[in-house]
Amino acid sequence: MASPNSTDTPVSILSFAKDLPNICSLAGLLCAVLAIYYAILGIFPAAMIGLIWAVFFDWTDGIIARRLKGRNDKQREFGGQLDSLIDIVSFSICPAIILLSYGHFSPWFLPGAFIIVATGVLRLSYFNVFGLVDESTYMGLALDNNVVILTGAFIFNGMVEQTFFTAALYILLMVLAAFNVAPVKTPKFAGRWYYALMLYTLILTAIYGWQLFQQV
Numbered sequence: 001m002a003s004p005n006s007t008d009t010p011v012s013i014l015s016f017a018k019d020l021p022n023i024c025s026l027a028g029l030l031c032a033v034l035a036i037y038y039a040i041l042g043i044f045p046a047a048m049i050g051l052i053w054a055v056f057f058d059w060t061d062g063i064i065a066r067r068l069k070g071r072n073d074k075q076r077e078f079g080g081q082l083d084s085l086i087d088i089v090s091f092s093i094c095p096a097i098i099l100l101s102y103g104h105f106s107p108w109f110l111p112g113a114f115i116i117v118a119t120g121v122l123r124l125s126y127f128n129v130f131g132l133v134d135e136s137t138y139m140g141l142a143l144d145n146n147v148v149i150l151t152g153a154f155i156f157n158g159m160v161e162q163t164f165f166t167a168a169l170y171i172l173l174m175v176l177a178a179f180n181v182a183p184v185k186t187p188k189f190a191g192r193w194y195y196a197l198m199l200y201t202l203i204l205t206a207i208y209g210w211q212l213f214q215q216v
Helices: 014-018 022-041 044-067 073-102 107-130 142-158 162-181 191-213
Strands: 137-141 185-189
Touching: 014 022, 014 073, 022 044, 022 073, 044 073, 044 107, 044 137, 044 191, 073 142, 073 162, 107 142, 107 162, 137 142, 142 162, 142 191
Parallel strands: none
Antiparallel strands: 137 185
16 A cells, blocks of 8 residues: 555555644644534533634644655645645634524524635635735635634623623624635734744633633
């Protein structure tokens, strides 16, 4: 059986699962699936923990891929496709389900859920074809930024009246969706921003972990 390092065909699908950046990507997918699970159950602090860790692993797999030597073109191409497909789950489908669940799956929230997913797939399709504007600039807001903002905003859940927070959450996600496909240039956060994300992830994990502890 050929390995991903071989130019022979066919190559086993599962052989790519041994590639370290892909393992990291799949760890992020696991976090997103857990976030969806807890969102459906209405345990939103746990959903937020899963969601922010999905972002962290999404950033980490790229760093590993760039630093890992010996990867061939097929491995890099496969990893890029895997990362993009996982982004749809983590940063489009998962926030859409969170919105639906927070709205008690009311039909009024279906348009918002569709907009989140539709703008997400449009943005990722555009990025896969055209890429970055330059080395450090995106066209439109990157989807992972949606989750960074959403997980921070959700801290206010329970601090304000629920009807107000529900409306604010709906509006926030619609505004972010609009920016995802807007013809505006936004920075690509990299370098030292990774350590800021790491700290942010740990802080949110502690906050939402404490909320879960209080619910027990």
